[in-house]
Amino acid sequence: GAVVSQHPSWVICKSGTSVKIECRSLDFQATTMFWYRQFPKQSLMLMATSNEGSKATYEQGVEKDKFLINHASLTLSTLTVTSAHPEDSSFYICSAKRQGVGMNTEAFFGQGTRLTVV
Amino acid sequence: RKEVEQDPGPFNVPEGATVAFNCTYSNSASQSFFWYRQDCRKEPKLLMSVYSSGNEDGRFTAQLNRASQYISLLIRDSKLSDSATYLCVVNCYGNNRLAFGKGNQVVVIP
Numbered sequence: 001g002a003v004v005s006q007h008p009s010w011v012i013c014k015s016g017t018s019v020k021i022e023c024r025s026l027d028f029q030a031t032t033m034f035w036y037r038q039f040p041k042q043s044l045m046l047m048a049t050s051n052e053g054s055k056a057t058y059e060q061g062v063e064k065d066k067f068l069i070n071h072a073s074l075t076l077s078t079l080t081v082t083s084a085h086p087e088d089s090s091f092y093i094c095s096a097k098r099q100g101v102g103m104n105t106e107a108f109f110g111q112g113t114r115l116t117v118v
Numbered sequence: 119r120k121e122v123e124q125d126p127g128p129f130n131v132p133e134g135a136t137v138a139f140n141c142t143y144s145n146s147a148s149q150s151f152f153w154y155r156q157d158c159r160k161e162p163k164l165l166m167s168v169y170s171s172g173n174e175d176g177r178f179t180a181q182l183n184r185a186s187q188y189i190s191l192l193i194r195d196s197k198l199s200d201s202a203t204y205l206c207v208v209n210c211y212g213n214n215r216l217a218f219g220k221g222n223q224v225v226v227i228p
Contacts, residue, residue, distance in 0.1 A: 034216070036218075042220060044218040046217075091159070095216075107207075109161040109163070111161050
C-alpha cells in the first residue's frame with residue numbers, strides 16, 4: 001500500500017534554533033500534502049496545505065514566517081520550524097493523498113515527529 | 119461551532135462488550151466521512167470509510183445520518199487491542215482538506 005514517510009520521528013532542540021521535518025510519499029506522487037499539529041489530548045489541527053511548485057496555504061493563526069513549508073517535488077514536502085520556542089513543542093504529522101484520486105480515498109499519514117524545544 | 123465534535127471520553131468498555139459513539143459535523147456540504155484509529159503517540163490510520171448506506175467491516179459498523187449531520191461507530195465483541203482513540207474525519211466538497219474531531223478514547227478492560 002501507499003506509504004508516507006516522515007523524518008525525524010523525534011527531535012529535541014534548543015530555543016531559538018530551527019528544525020526541519022521531511023515528509024515523503026514513497027510510492028505515489030502527491031501534488032498536495034498537509035501538515036498538522038497535535039497537542040496532548042487534542043485533535044489534529046491543520047496548519048497548512050503544501051502545494052508542489054507553489055506557495056503553501058496556511059490556516060488562520062499559523063505564522064507562515066515561522067513555519068516554512070517547501071514542496072519542491074511531487075514526493076517531498078518539508079516543514080521548518082524557525083526560531084523554535086518551548087510552546088512549539090508538539091506532535092507534527094504530515095499526510096498526503098494519491099494524485100488525481102477522488103474524495104473518498106484514504107489519506108496516508110507520516111509517522112509523526114515529536115518536537116521538544118528546551 | 120467546531121467543524122467536527124466528538125465526546126473524548128474515555129469510554130471504559132469490558133472486554134467482549136459493545137460500544138458505540140457518535141460524531142457530529144457542522145458543514146452540511148461535507149461529502150466524505152472516515153473513522154481513523156490513533157494509538158498513543160502514533161499517527162492516525164484509516165479504520166474505515168463511512169458510506170451513505172452504512173457499512174460494516176468485521177466487528178466494526180459505521181453509519182451516516184446526513185439529516186442530523188452525524189456519523190457513528192459501533193464496535194462489537196470488544197478486544198483489548200481495540201483500546202485506542204477513534205478519530206472522526208470529515209472532508210468537505212471541492213477540496214482535500216480534512217477536519218478532525220478530538221477523538222473518542224476507548225479503553226477495553228479485561
